[in-house]
Amino acid sequence: xxxxxxxxxxxxxxxxxxxxxxxxxxxxxxxxxxxxxxxxxxxxxxxxxxxxxxxxxxxxxxxxxxxxxxxxxxxxxxxxxxxxxxxxxxxxxxxxxxxxxxxxxxxxxxxxxxxxxxxxxxxxxxxxxxxxxxxxxxxxxxxxxxxxxxxxxxxxxxxxxxxxxxxxxxxxxxxxxxxxxxxxxxxxxxxxxxxxxxxxxxxxxxxxxxxxxxxxxxxxxxxxxxxxxxxxxxxxxxxxxxxxxxxxxxxxx
Amino acid sequence: xxxxxxxxxxxxxxxxxxxxxxxxxxxxxxxxxxxxxxxxxxxxxxxxxxxxxxxxxxxxxxxxxxxxxxxxxxxxxxxxxxxxxxxxxxxxxxxxxxxxxxxxxxxxxxxxxxxxxxxxxxxxxxxxxxxxxxxxxxxxxxxxxxxxxxxxxxxxxxxxxxxxxxxxxxxxxxxxxxxxxxxxxxxxxxxxxxxxxxxxxxxxxxxxxxxxxxxxxxxxxxxxxxxxxxxxxxxxxxxxxxxxxxxxxxxxxxxxxxxxxxxxxxxxxxxxxxxxxxxxxxxxxxxxxxxxxxxxxxxxxxxxxxxxxxxxxxxxxxxxxxxxxxxxxxxxxxxxxxxxxxxx
Ligand SMILES: Nc1ncnc2c1ncn2[C@@H]1O[C@H](COP(=O)(O)OP(=O)(O)OP(=O)(O)O)[C@@H](O)[C@H]1O
Ligand SMILES: [Mg+2]
Numbered sequence: 001x002x003x004x005x006x007x008x009x010x011x012x013x014x015x016x017x018x019x020x021x022x023x024x025x026x027x028x029x030x031x032x033x034x035x036x037x038x039x040x041x042x043x044x045x046x047x048x049x050x051x052x053x054x055x056x057x058x059x060x061x062x063x064x065x066x067x068x069x070x071x072x073x074x075x076x077x078x079x080x081x082x083x084x085x086x087x088x089x090x091x092x093x094x095x096x097x098x099x100x101x102x103x104x105x106x107x108x109x110x111x112x113x114x115x116x117x118x119x120x121x122x123x124x125x126x127x128x129x130x131x132x133x134x135x136x137x138x139x140x141x142x143x144x145x146x147x148x149x150x151x152x153x154x155x156x157x158x159x160x161x162x163x164x165x166x167x168x169x170x171x172x173x174x175x176x177x178x179x180x181x182x183x184x185x186x187x188x189x190x191x192x193x194x195x196x197x198x199x200x201x202x203x204x205x206x207x208x209x210x211x212x213x214x215x216x217x218x219x220x221x222x223x224x225x226x227x228x229x230x231x232x233x234x235x236x237x238x239x240x241x242x243x244x245x246x247x248x249x250x251x252x253x
Numbered sequence: 254x255x256x257x258x259x260x261x262x263x264x265x266x267x268x269x270x271x272x273x274x275x276x277x278x279x280x281x282x283x284x285x286x287x288x289x290x291x292x293x294x295x296x297x298x299x300x301x302x303x304x305x306x307x308x309x310x311x312x313x314x315x316x317x318x319x320x321x322x323x324x325x326x327x328x329x330x331x332x333x334x335x336x337x338x339x340x341x342x343x344x345x346x347x348x349x350x351x352x353x354x355x356x357x358x359x360x361x362x363x364x365x366x367x368x369x370x371x372x373x374x375x376x377x378x379x380x381x382x383x384x385x386x387x388x389x390x391x392x393x394x395x396x397x398x399x400x401x402x403x404x405x406x407x408x409x410x411x412x413x414x415x416x417x418x419x420x421x422x423x424x425x426x427x428x429x430x431x432x433x434x435x436x437x438x439x440x441x442x443x444x445x446x447x448x449x450x451x452x453x454x455x456x457x458x459x460x461x462x463x464x465x466x467x468x469x470x471x472x473x474x475x476x477x478x479x480x481x482x483x484x485x486x487x488x489x490x491x492x493x494x495x496x497x498x499x500x501x502x503x504x505x506x507x508x509x510x511x512x513x514x515x516x517x518x519x520x521x522x523x524x525x526x527x528x529x530x531x532x533x534x535x536x537x538x539x540x541x542x543x544x545x546x547x548x549x550x551x552x553x554x555x556x557x558x559x560x561x562x563x564x565x566x567x568x569x570x571x572x573x574x575x576x577x578x579x580x581x582x583x584x585x586x587x588x589x590x591x592x593x594x595x596x597x
Binding site: 075093103116 | 459463464465467471478479482540
């Protein structure tokens with residue numbers, strides 16, 4: 001039995017009177033796609049924000065590769081190997097893909113020029129191209145601004161960026177919510193390739209068939225609590241819906 | 254490159270056209286204006302003397318507009334640049350006057366030496382930069398909209414300049430400054446033009462080739478994305494406004510040298526001219542995209558307009574009207590460009 005890569009135990013988080021998380025559990029195995037599902041307001045985004053350093057829990061602990069971690073910022077989580085792609089993608093729409101991939105971690109020229117802050121755009125473009133190639137992301141041009149790309153391509157750039165800097169876990173918060181059929185398929189393929197490169201993927205989605213198709217494992221949140229942890233191969237849409245709505249995995253007798 | 258991928262053909266086909274729109278139309282407009290004026294008054298307009306005057310007139314505006322390019326690329330606006338110029342010119346002139354030991358003098362020139370002029374220059378640049386830090390800090394920390402902050406500091410800087418000078422221009426400038434910088438030339442090229450060219454090249458290189466410059470565009474494009482990427486957007490914004498302020502200070506020295514006096518009442522429309530130049534040059538008022546090179550071209554539009562109007566005998570007030578119209582046109586085209594780019 002392999003050890004989980006990440007374990008979150010007894011996570012609580014309240015916003016005023018709203019208890020968004022009431023002792024939720026969560027685990028991520030190495031190199032798997034794990035789906036996190038639950039009804040609106042179940043606490044998925046809150047949990048993911050805690051795992052990626054954007055928020056702090058009131059109670060509970062998170063261990064990553066056996067080590068207790070407390071992330072003070074998204075940067076700290078990223079340095080530890082966890083990155084999140086939010087729905088708003090956090091790309092700079094006016095900049096080309098390579099600049100976006102390297103934003104905040106630009107490659108500088110060697111020597112004195114580099115110390116003066118001069119960028120090595122050639123190296124950045126080359127490495128970006130390589131990253132896109134290994135993940136099978138096809139862009140029509142690497143010189144155009146991001147917002148001339150399609151929604152799926154932008155999503156792909158954001159995921160490629162996360163996978164480039166987070167070596168352990170990439171979290172996708174509803175990555176296909178705004179996409180058509182073809183682009184959704186492309187993004188899911190990309191998630192699989194990220195996993196095949198040894199990076200675990202946490203996928204938040206409301207699309208049950210999609211979750212069953214792409215995920216290895218599915219965890220269900222309901223009213224801030226973890227109510228189910230299922231193998232995707234053994235679950236059906238009915239199971240998921242039942243867990244989400246009633247908190248039970250077995251059909252009531 | 255065909256857009257086989259998910260129906261992007263239209264966007265792919267549009268991009269050369271858009272690129273032309275981005276910088277091309279303004280160049281065509283400039284050439285058109287030059288052609289019209291040169292055609293109507295070839296002797297006056299196309300004379301070496303007049304072209305030199307054009308370049309000198311453009312020099313001071315260019316320095317202001319280069320700073321404004323940084324600000325607008327970062328999705329901000331600096332309405333205070335003209336007022337900061339006035340403030341810095343008064344403070345700098347008074348410091349040089351005091352150091353020259355001729356503080357009683359109200360006009361003419363002083364015989365202050367280069368050390369005094371250097372101090373006066375540093376005072377101008379530093380006081381401008383301080384106004385920029387003031388602007389940037391209020392925008393980045395207090396989150397007050399740039400439009401309001403710089404409108405407020407515009408009033409404050411101008412007011413302080415008038416308080417410090419009693420509303421009367423300081424007319425005694427170091428003769429060396431006026432001769433060597435204001436009226437001088439370096440191997441045939443007017444010194445003011447050399448200063449402006451060096452400034453444009455230096456700040457163009459920083460904006461387009463360094464990590465700092467990329468972060469300016471990133472902050473202007475999507476500040477939240479920049480922040481999440483670990484970019485210190487507050488520091489970046491403060492630096493951007495400080496650059497604009499410092500360059501207003503440099504422009505103040507150039508103006509003092511050129512006119513041999515401070516020009517307290519002569520810069521009320523400098524901000525409009527600088528902003529027009531930047532937007533005409535293809536820098537997006539929404540931030541994230543633009544270039545110093547475009548600004549260089551953009552700065553010549555108002556200059557050529559004014560010059561041409563003067564030569565044609567049209568009252569120069571019409572230039573103000575034309576500039577306002579051109580500014581609105583430039584912003585409209587910027588918006589069209591954005592809409593085209595996004596409609597896929
Ligand atoms: N910053 C906040 N301040 C106040 N309440 C919050 C905050 N963030 C989340 N909540 C509340 O916590 C609960 C859980 O929200 P969360 O966004 O985690 O749900 P979710 O599972 O992601 O839902 P959805 O499927 O709609 O995205 C909701 O009731 C929400 O209103
Ligand atoms: Mg959510």
